Amino acid sequence: MSRLQAFALHLLISGLIFIALFAVLWLWFFPGALFAAAGGWQGVKIIALVDMVLGPCLTLIVFNPRKPRGELCRDLGIVGLVQLLALLGGLYAVQSVRPLLVVQVYDTLYVHNQESLQRLDMTAEQRQTLLGVLPRFYYVEVPREQGAFLQDHVKGLLSGALPAQDDVTRYQAWPDEASVRQALLYAATEQAGCLRLDIESAYASGSVCVDAQSLRLSDFVAEAPEH
Known part of the structure:
Protein backbone atom coordinates (compact mmCIF):
# COMPACT_ATOMS: atom_id res chain seq x y z
CA MET A 1 0.00 0.00 0.00
CA SER A 2 1.33 3.42 -0.94
CA ARG A 3 1.27 6.52 1.25
CA LEU A 4 -1.62 8.03 -0.74
CA GLN A 5 -3.60 4.78 -0.58
CA ALA A 6 -3.17 4.67 3.18
CA PHE A 7 -4.29 8.31 3.38
CA ALA A 8 -7.34 7.60 1.21
CA LEU A 9 -8.30 4.54 3.30
CA HIS A 10 -7.98 6.48 6.54
CA LEU A 11 -10.00 9.33 5.04
CA LEU A 12 -12.74 6.89 3.99
CA ILE A 13 -12.94 5.35 7.47
CA SER A 14 -12.95 8.81 9.05
CA GLY A 15 -15.71 9.87 6.66
CA LEU A 16 -17.93 6.98 7.74
CA ILE A 17 -17.34 7.88 11.40
CA PHE A 18 -18.11 11.52 10.63
CA ILE A 19 -21.41 10.61 8.93
CA ALA A 20 -22.47 8.61 11.99
CA LEU A 21 -21.57 11.42 14.38
CA PHE A 22 -23.25 13.99 12.12
CA ALA A 23 -26.46 11.94 12.26
CA VAL A 24 -26.31 11.90 16.07
CA LEU A 25 -25.86 15.68 16.17
CA TRP A 26 -28.58 16.33 13.59
CA LEU A 27 -31.22 13.95 14.95
CA TRP A 28 -30.67 14.07 18.72
CA PHE A 29 -28.25 16.67 20.06
CA PHE A 30 -29.46 19.55 17.84
CA PRO A 31 -32.86 18.42 16.49
CA GLY A 32 -34.73 20.48 13.91
CA ALA A 33 -33.99 24.18 13.74
CA LEU A 34 -31.81 23.98 16.85
CA PHE A 35 -29.05 22.75 14.56
CA ALA A 36 -28.77 26.16 12.92
CA ALA A 37 -29.96 28.25 15.86
CA ALA A 38 -28.04 26.72 18.77
CA GLY A 39 -24.54 25.80 17.62
CA GLY A 40 -24.99 22.65 15.56
CA TRP A 41 -22.79 23.88 12.74
CA GLN A 42 -20.09 24.82 15.25
CA GLY A 43 -20.22 21.28 16.62
CA VAL A 44 -19.91 19.80 13.13
CA LYS A 45 -16.87 21.96 12.41
CA ILE A 46 -15.16 20.67 15.57
CA ILE A 47 -15.88 17.04 14.68
CA ALA A 48 -14.85 17.52 11.03
CA LEU A 49 -11.57 19.19 11.96
CA VAL A 50 -10.62 16.40 14.35
CA ASP A 51 -11.99 13.42 12.44
CA MET A 52 -11.57 14.33 8.77
CA VAL A 53 -8.39 16.41 8.94
CA LEU A 54 -6.21 15.43 11.88
CA GLY A 55 -6.18 11.63 11.57
CA PRO A 56 -5.77 11.25 7.78
CA CYS A 57 -3.09 13.97 7.67
CA LEU A 58 -1.10 12.23 10.42
CA THR A 59 -1.32 8.99 8.45
CA LEU A 60 -0.06 10.81 5.36
CA ILE A 61 2.91 12.05 7.38
CA VAL A 62 3.96 8.87 9.20
CA PHE A 63 3.04 6.15 6.69
CA ASN A 64 6.01 4.71 4.85
CA PRO A 65 5.71 1.30 3.15
CA ARG A 66 9.46 0.79 3.57
CA LYS A 67 9.20 0.76 7.34
CA PRO A 68 9.33 -2.61 9.10
CA ARG A 69 5.83 -3.99 9.69
CA GLY A 70 6.12 -3.74 13.47
CA GLU A 71 7.27 -0.12 13.35
CA LEU A 72 4.54 0.80 10.88
CA CYS A 73 1.84 -0.81 13.02
CA ARG A 74 3.19 1.06 16.05
CA ASP A 75 3.12 4.41 14.24
CA LEU A 76 -0.40 3.88 12.89
CA GLY A 77 -1.53 2.76 16.35
CA ILE A 78 -0.22 6.02 17.80
CA VAL A 79 -2.00 7.99 15.05
CA GLY A 80 -5.23 6.16 15.83
CA LEU A 81 -4.84 6.85 19.56
CA VAL A 82 -4.15 10.53 18.97
CA GLN A 83 -7.19 10.79 16.71
CA LEU A 84 -9.39 8.97 19.21
CA LEU A 85 -8.31 11.23 22.09
CA ALA A 86 -8.81 14.34 19.96
CA LEU A 87 -12.22 13.07 18.86
CA LEU A 88 -13.26 12.47 22.46
CA GLY A 89 -12.12 15.99 23.30
CA GLY A 90 -14.15 17.33 20.39
CA LEU A 91 -17.23 15.42 21.52
CA TYR A 92 -16.78 16.82 25.04
CA ALA A 93 -16.66 20.33 23.56
CA VAL A 94 -19.85 19.64 21.59
CA GLN A 95 -21.48 18.25 24.73
CA SER A 96 -20.87 21.56 26.51
CA VAL A 97 -22.56 23.64 23.79
CA ARG A 98 -25.49 21.42 22.80
Missing part, protein backbone atom coordinates in the same frame (compact mmCIF):
# COMPACT_ATOMS: atom_id res chain seq x y z
CA PRO A 99 -28.94 22.71 23.82
CA LEU A 100 -30.36 21.23 27.02
CA LEU A 101 -33.30 23.50 27.80
CA VAL A 102 -35.57 25.51 25.51
CA VAL A 103 -37.62 27.97 27.56
CA GLN A 104 -40.54 29.94 26.15
CA VAL A 105 -41.19 33.38 27.63
CA TYR A 106 -44.09 35.11 25.86
CA ASP A 107 -43.01 35.25 22.19
CA THR A 108 -39.38 34.13 22.56
CA LEU A 109 -37.63 30.80 22.98
CA TYR A 110 -34.41 30.94 25.02
CA VAL A 111 -31.93 28.11 24.53
CA HIS A 112 -29.72 27.06 27.44
CA ASN A 113 -26.66 24.86 27.04
CA GLN A 114 -24.23 23.49 29.62
CA GLU A 115 -22.24 26.72 29.67
CA SER A 116 -25.20 29.06 30.12
CA LEU A 117 -26.72 26.83 32.80
CA GLN A 118 -23.64 27.27 34.97
CA ARG A 119 -24.56 30.90 35.63
CA LEU A 120 -28.06 29.91 36.76
CA ASP A 121 -26.68 28.27 39.91
CA MET A 122 -29.03 25.28 39.66
CA THR A 123 -29.12 22.81 42.51
CA ALA A 124 -28.33 19.15 41.92
CA GLU A 125 -32.01 18.34 42.43
CA GLN A 126 -33.09 20.93 39.86
CA ARG A 127 -30.59 19.62 37.31
CA GLN A 128 -31.81 16.07 37.83
CA THR A 129 -35.45 17.16 37.45
CA LEU A 130 -35.11 19.57 34.55
CA LEU A 131 -32.38 18.10 32.37
CA GLY A 132 -32.40 15.03 30.14
CA VAL A 133 -30.41 13.40 27.38
CA LEU A 134 -32.35 15.30 24.71
CA PRO A 135 -33.34 18.99 24.76
CA ARG A 136 -36.35 19.59 26.99
CA PHE A 137 -39.01 22.26 26.47
CA TYR A 138 -40.37 24.51 29.21
CA TYR A 139 -42.37 27.72 29.46
CA VAL A 140 -42.73 30.50 32.00
CA GLU A 141 -46.21 31.78 32.82
CA VAL A 142 -46.32 35.52 32.13
CA PRO A 143 -49.11 38.05 31.41
CA ARG A 144 -50.66 37.32 28.01
CA GLU A 145 -51.38 40.92 27.11
CA GLN A 146 -48.30 42.54 25.56
CA GLY A 147 -48.50 45.76 27.57
CA ALA A 148 -48.88 43.93 30.85
CA PHE A 149 -46.03 41.57 29.92
CA LEU A 150 -43.67 44.46 29.12
CA GLN A 151 -44.62 46.25 32.30
CA ASP A 152 -44.00 43.10 34.35
CA HIS A 153 -40.69 42.54 32.55
CA VAL A 154 -39.40 46.08 33.19
CA LYS A 155 -40.55 45.98 36.81
CA GLY A 156 -38.60 42.76 37.34
CA LEU A 157 -35.43 44.19 35.79
CA LEU A 158 -35.63 47.35 37.91
CA SER A 159 -36.10 45.32 41.08
CA GLY A 160 -33.02 43.21 40.32
CA ALA A 161 -34.99 40.01 39.83
CA LEU A 162 -33.73 37.29 37.53
CA PRO A 163 -34.98 37.47 33.95
CA ALA A 164 -37.86 35.04 33.53
CA GLN A 165 -35.85 32.80 31.19
CA ASP A 166 -33.15 32.38 33.87
CA ASP A 167 -35.44 31.73 36.84
CA VAL A 168 -35.57 27.92 36.94
CA THR A 169 -38.11 27.99 39.78
CA ARG A 170 -40.69 29.31 37.28
CA TYR A 171 -40.11 26.67 34.61
CA GLN A 172 -43.13 24.57 33.69
CA ALA A 173 -42.84 21.61 31.32
CA TRP A 174 -44.67 21.93 28.04
CA PRO A 175 -47.82 19.80 28.33
CA ASP A 176 -48.28 16.55 26.44
CA GLU A 177 -51.62 17.56 24.92
CA ALA A 178 -51.13 19.24 21.54
CA SER A 179 -54.21 21.44 22.02
CA VAL A 180 -52.84 22.81 25.29
CA ARG A 181 -49.43 23.40 23.67
CA GLN A 182 -51.21 25.25 20.88
CA ALA A 183 -52.76 27.57 23.45
CA LEU A 184 -49.29 28.43 24.78
CA LEU A 185 -48.38 29.85 21.39
CA TYR A 186 -50.73 32.80 21.88
CA ALA A 187 -47.93 35.31 21.19
CA ALA A 188 -46.68 33.56 18.04
CA THR A 189 -46.88 35.24 14.65
CA GLU A 190 -48.73 33.18 12.06
CA GLN A 191 -47.13 33.14 8.62
CA ALA A 192 -48.41 30.80 5.91
CA GLY A 193 -49.49 28.17 8.44
CA CYS A 194 -46.33 28.57 10.51
CA LEU A 195 -46.53 29.68 14.14
CA ARG A 196 -43.33 31.68 14.44
CA LEU A 197 -41.54 32.56 17.68
CA ASP A 198 -38.30 34.43 18.21
CA ILE A 199 -35.36 32.36 19.39
CA GLU A 200 -32.15 33.32 21.19
CA SER A 201 -29.09 31.21 21.94
CA ALA A 202 -25.42 31.81 22.61
CA TYR A 203 -24.78 31.40 18.87
CA ALA A 204 -27.63 33.05 17.00
CA SER A 205 -30.84 35.02 17.23
CA GLY A 206 -33.76 34.86 14.86
CA SER A 207 -37.08 33.10 14.58
CA VAL A 208 -38.39 29.56 14.09
CA CYS A 209 -41.61 27.77 13.26
CA VAL A 210 -43.07 25.78 16.15
CA ASP A 211 -45.14 22.66 15.47
CA ALA A 212 -47.49 22.26 18.44
CA GLN A 213 -48.26 18.67 17.44
CA SER A 214 -44.71 17.29 17.36
CA LEU A 215 -43.06 20.03 19.44
CA ARG A 216 -40.49 20.39 16.67
CA LEU A 217 -38.77 23.58 15.59
CA SER A 218 -38.12 24.25 11.91
CA ASP A 219 -37.28 26.95 9.36
CA PHE A 220 -34.78 29.00 11.37
CA VAL A 221 -34.43 32.53 9.99
CA ALA A 222 -31.45 34.40 11.38
CA GLU A 223 -31.89 37.93 12.62
CA ALA A 224 -30.52 40.46 10.16
CA PRO A 225 -27.30 42.08 11.49
CA GLU A 226 -27.53 45.71 12.49
CA HIS A 227 -25.61 48.21 10.37
